[in-house]
Ligand SMILES: Cc1cc2nc3c(=O)[nH]c(=O)nc-3n(C[C@H](O)[C@H](O)[C@H](O)COP(=O)(O)OP(=O)(O)OC[C@H]3O[C@@H](n4cnc5c(N)ncnc54)[C@H](O)[C@@H]3O)c2cc1C
């Protein structure tokens with residue numbers, strides 16, 4: 001089937017559309033000239049930006065007043081579809097809110113979902129999505145059958161965001177219907193973690209630490225090295241779960257996807273779930289005392305050694321420059 | 322307070338995964354174990370029931386071949402009983418079908434004050450099943466809950482966000498999904514392991530639950546191609562001789578990043 005209309009679930013932080021949103025809009029406009037963004041929130045500040053990346057229209061719910069986006073935005077989407085504006089394909093970011101809206105909508109529409117995808121293409125009558133499995137070693141192509149809307153979630157950085165110079169998207173109101181019992185959750189307070197330096201998923205150098213650091217205090221070495229290189233510090237899930245660093249530092253399948261020009265992995269084994277988040281880096285340096293560690297399989301420069309010996313010397317050498 | 326925990330039984334993640342050549346679904350015919358990610362939910366449920374001073378933890382699982390080994394681990398930790406949905410017709414079920422099945426299994430147990438799942442499974446990691454289940458059951462949900470407590474009949478949770486966390490209050494009954502690290506799962510005691518052997522696990526089929534169509538017939542998509550991705554090649558690997566930091570410096574210089 002041809003794709004006539006594509007929706008993108010859009011997200012806004014600090015008054016701007018997220019990079020993930022712009023990536024999906026860029027892809028969407030390559031599939032159809034009829035691209036609509038759907039936003040849980042107020043669109044007046046971002047309609048121009050959404051338009052610049054290809055959305056001709058944005059449905060916005062207005063302030064969600066503490067309602068969680070999963071129930072609220074999926075409810076609004078269902079109401080729009082029921083009223084007759086039905087897209088063929090809806091693109092979601094593979095992140096918390098994207099997943100929640102996608103999941104709720106899939107039940108409301110009784111449609112299957114495809115998640116963790118990295119590409120979608122229209123080939124004649126077929127709509128095909130590509131998904132990596134086994135840590136990205138194998139690519140699976142899935143073809144949608146039956147009628148749309150087809151629901152797909154994409155891993156961050158699957159597409160490069162490029163502006164098209166389009167006019168501001170026209171804003172249309174999206175009404176959140178009565179959510180009944182499903183609306184029983186309310187956000188009562190919002191906490192934002194302070195960060196300094198470049199953002200992890202945008203930095204051109206990322207230095208990540210893992211369990212091989214041995215103890216929480218030693219993460220300071222990773223932070224110092226990142227700072228010296230004007231990069232961002234990252235982490236494996238093992239040390240996020242252990243509470244050494246906040247979740248926002250996590251690189252990998254369930255964390256951030258990074259594609260820096262240099263990625264330094266210190267004391268990280270290279271589990272597939274970690275590697276899917278960083279193997280798009282241009283250059284990878286790994287320091288690990290176990291020469292069999294899987295991370296060495298993808299490293300451009302691998303140092304078989306103790307992080308407690310190599311990092312302090314490296315830091316000293318860089319400081320002296 | 323009664324809590325139902327979804328526990329997925331998966332092939333040992335330490336073993337390499339494989340696809341079934343005929344159906345292109347993940348092979349799940351070997352021995353299955355409790356998905357580590359669900360151990361956190363089981364522990365949290367046990368702690369919440371304990372704090373409430375009464376009630377019990379039940380577990381639900383969908384797995385092929387009547388597999389209960391992973392469920393026994395949850396029972397050995399302290400869950401009271403379980404429902405296993407096992408049916409050849411469920412092979413290859415997509416996330417939506419799985420959610421419908423698990424929702425029906427929860428209803429078979431008479432529902433609960435709280436249903437707990439993991440944010441994503443270790444083998445499938447679609448991360449949609451819990452929220453889909455909540456929608457099927459008409460429940461509110463808090464996904465990615467970190468700290469969870471019940472206070473005056475209301476669920477209070479810190480919910481992980483991209484930038485930090487939100488404090489969320491939610492009426493019960495509700496569903497939550499939890500990430501690794503929220504609590505420290507207990508090791509089953511010897512007594513627990515022995516007791517688990519005689520705890521009731523009801524095995525039902527999809528049609529017992531009245532859910533159709535299931536398995537491939539229910540999925541609105543089919544796998545049409547499986548290909549190898551281009552592999553990244555390893556570069557130079559050196560043993561640290563006390564001076565290897567210099568190699569890193571040279572590497573960075575060469576890239577002109579320093
Ligand atoms: C569903 C799911 C999702 C997941 N998502 C993610 C994710 O998003 N991101 C992620 O990172 N992980 C994720 N994981 C976890 C992943 O499987 C690994 O458990 C995790 O990445 C391991 O972290 P690590 O490499 O720090 O620890 P380990 O695997 O314990 O590795 C530590 C390494 O340090 C080395 N080492 C020890 N001491 C030293 C020393 N003194 N000097 C040098 N090296 C040393 C060891 O040789 C070892 O290789 C996920 C898992 C699941 C099941």
Ligand SMILES: Nc1ncnc2c1ncn2[C@@H]1O[C@H](COP(=O)(O)O)[C@@H](O)[C@H]1O
Pocket residue numbers: 327328329330356358359381382383384416419423437438439440441442443445446447448449450451
């Ligand atoms: N077959 C299953 N049996 C029991 N629980 C499941 C099953 N599939 C998914 N779940 C639950 O839903 C969570 C998310 O699964 P997924 O959406 O596959 O990533 C899992 O971690 C489990 O808690």
